[in-house]
Amino acid sequence: MVENLSGRDRLREVLDAVLDEDNRTLGEMAEDAYASPYHFAHRLRRDAGEPPVAMRRRVELERAAWRLRRGTSVTEAAFAAGYESVEGFSRAFAKAYGEPPSAVRAGGPRDHWLPAPNGIHFHPPTSLWVDAGEAGGPAGDPVTEQLVRHDLDDTRALLDVAKGRAREERERVLLPGNRVLAWDGEEASLAAVLENHVHAKEVWLAAIEGLDSPARGDGDLPRLLERHDAVAPRWLAMVRDVDRRGAWGDRLVDALCEPPESFLLGEVVGHVLTYAAHRRQLARMLLRTLGAAVDHGDPIMWSRTRSDR
Template sequence: MTEPTTEPPSGRDRLRELLDAVLSEENNRLSEMAGQAHASPFHFSRVLSRDTGESPVALRRRVLLERAAWQIGQGTSVTDAAFAAGYESVEGFTRAFARAFGHPPSATTAGSGRWLPAPNGVHFHPPIHLWVEEHPKGRPSLDVTGLQVHHDVDDTALLIRLAADLPEAEYRRVREPGRTTLTWDGPEESIAATLDRLVRAKEMWLASIEGADTPEHGGDGPESLRLRHEEAGARWIATVTDIGRRDAWGDRLIDALCDPPESFLLGGVVAHVLTYSAHRRQSVRHMLRAAGVEVDHGDPLEWLQGRYERDRYEHS
């Protein structure tokens, strides 16, 4: 048998594989769980305990008790729930259930709380899924705005890198004649023009927020865009982070770069940038594919999972 590896992830969610092995209906013993995960019992227990703060047997027992509580609340008999949870007798199940929940199974109702204390946030989620709460070991809560801002910056950098490998003619080729995202920005008919607008939007809004003059319009070649984006992307993340820290989403910005000047809510500015950036990034993807470049979907779910797996690997 092979042991759990510490190699970088390759599209696999190793922790989910371990949890699946723990919670499989067919795996009642530690040796069976480890066998499904292609690991020795010792290493299986060590890796899962390290990653979840709970032994495989304890995690399985707790999650199956949570499932039993839900089943009983839905009308399943105590006897059926007991055997489904792997107990050999109703009496043993009743004792374990009462110790865990503070009341006997017979007192469980549909509205009863069904989650037990857990060191890892992993719980049963009906009808057959798992739910993972915010990690209790100091992991920061997931701020959706922050996620979108970081994903936007990372994804734009990826698209600029991919475009840099294109021949100049393909990079500047008009692929969507007449396409305009925002009328005041003009046509965005090529990969070059669309990437330029992606970066330019942040440069302009940052100048407005900072009260600076209209920034010079830099070059739109891949290397120039890369440098512009590195600078603007870092400032944009810092600016949005500061707005969130101060809870200043409702503050008004008087944008003197508009003619005549206009006022905007800071929260609206961030939403505006994220909305049209997402649109432009997908437009660039369509054009890159038309140019024969393989590119992913730009899905923040995949991006976030990749970051999570990399973080786990780097700290393992």
Template structure:
């Protein structure tokens, strides 16, 4: 029974963010609840799983600490990561840039905030801030799809690294063209190369850069290319969301002749055809005798929240 005047959600959040509670079991034990009921209560009250909430707020704190001049190494271990490399990967996935790229400086109150469904953010030096700005749920769904696309692409690229070359370059759909201007994508090599290349081209357009040079299409090179462009893609979409600029227009001088695109349609385009190519790659991997998951964002999110 709940005691009158008792803020149960506040108690749950305290358990989520306590420095000593690194796992879901730790959090639940501190709140005198089973992990199942604790997770359900936090998710219901905050709209975010306890593991995801803790990870996000800890990364927000890390971003603030880096802006205060803390070293990446000190920040990584303060955030509970066992290695600087693991922290750097998590930070780049969240912020679209490496932790070492943050320059020291106070910045705005919310400069370190990540998208959140509940307005709950880290507030320096050791508090929480609950923003009353209405959550833009469309932005949250877009952020989820963009993150899933980035991580799912990398998982597929890692998977094909172990594929024999003849399977990787075997023609599986003669004459297949997903989009007319992208040419044929008859093989896994061509399909995955175009998957990465599409992101490279659109990121260059959003950044106002030059036409990128298309790199090698072997699996190891594609992993390197993807790792280079993925943080920039995340950062570009995050900036569009931050400014609420989905309806703004981009005049893409990389097209011949230059074309005008609505930013929201650019993101939707990349997400649509990235998902199509990733599902097709899975079908072809199964044909090659490789076990691969379904690529379902539901399963991906469940794994992230554990």
């Protein structure tokens, strides 16, 4: 299976021939694709910029790195990758990754990709992935990245400001009857607005990841800060993964709803960003009412002051 190559069925067949476990030589690959070795190699060089044997060797090393990080032994990884000896595999792996396979830790970093001229990589458990950035297309939507990262950073800044107010102030009723979303209940205080703001990402991630619905907090701000710091990288990673896969149209069936309801992933992220922006501005207004100094939350100013620009 090759992902992200819609509309290029012939190249899909060629790549499947390259990665088929029974095809170890150029001749076997070409025969499986119903082509001569010359035309098979020419086709792959033209469309993917890489000789078939070199591509197979690289992708097999990527698959071996993934297996090693899952606890597979070096010997098992070597023979699964088609090497006739552990020594030959170890030399090739060390040359590609800069470390011997014995140095790879189980459960270590998940990045197993090697540089590729075409963005084609091994994608577990048995697929390929075509990275748009390497393949010459956009690496990801910069607007989505900015919106999501600004929301997370701005939330952290607001929580830091709120931390300086007494709990009595944070829980003071300032907006009686205010409801952002009917099912979230009344958000009449700063504490309620911030709680629902953080909780929204926890709930949606639980649905996406198939986890139990998380409980709401009890108004403890240090704990709310911890929860935000825990959910923020997971939320960013999820959005980046969806964007990289072009999976905005994938549908989530949320069994946590009663009755179960389905949502497009693009709808989910749009929903969260919309109400996140609203709640952040509500929190600003409430903080100012309580006498705290806060900025305007302008993404332009945030972008200009980021240290990683």
